[in-house]
Amino acid sequence: MNQITAIAGALFAVAIVVETVVCLAFLHHLRARHPRQWLHAEQPLIWQDRTVLSARSTMLYLHQREYSYSLDRDGIDYCDRYRTVMLVAYWFTAITGFAALTTLALYGW
Template sequence: MKPVTASACVLFAIAIAIETVVWITFLRGLKSRHPEQWMHAAQPARWHDRTVLSARSTMLYLLTREFMGSIDEAGARYCSRYRAILLLAYWCTVGAGIAAVVALAVES
């Protein structure tokens, strides 16, 4: 594997790790501090190890600012605070993934 390809793959793995940490931190805070907002975000009522959560659905919820339609004002402020960092982490992961796929394709 060429150094550029290896670097792109490592960058992608790091981006995924950072996005996951930020996303899980956001979700834990949302569920514990703002349960009404959690339900408004259409997250599962019971979240445990085997519950499937979707980063994409969370990002769409934040991207479209659906959280503003909630009656939980504190929850909406919480979502607003995390919105920029979550979207940045998500799109950096997408970009790093595309770069890794392109690097792998070019190397072949």
């Protein structure tokens, strides 16, 4: 395996793990500590039985600041606090995935 491709693939794998851990922790705390915000985010409908596969819907909820339209002040503060971390983890995964595919195309396996 090409060394550059291996490094890019490893970075992508790390990014996936980091994003998954960050996202699951965020959602667990959102559901446990802010159930009204959880319902506002329609998480039971979106995340049921497909947790990691629907990360985009949560990122859009945070990116577009839809959480600020709920009536749960503590939930809004929670989402505000963790919005940046969630978005950085999401985009880090997307960028490293693109980089891994690019290095695979340019340098081969």
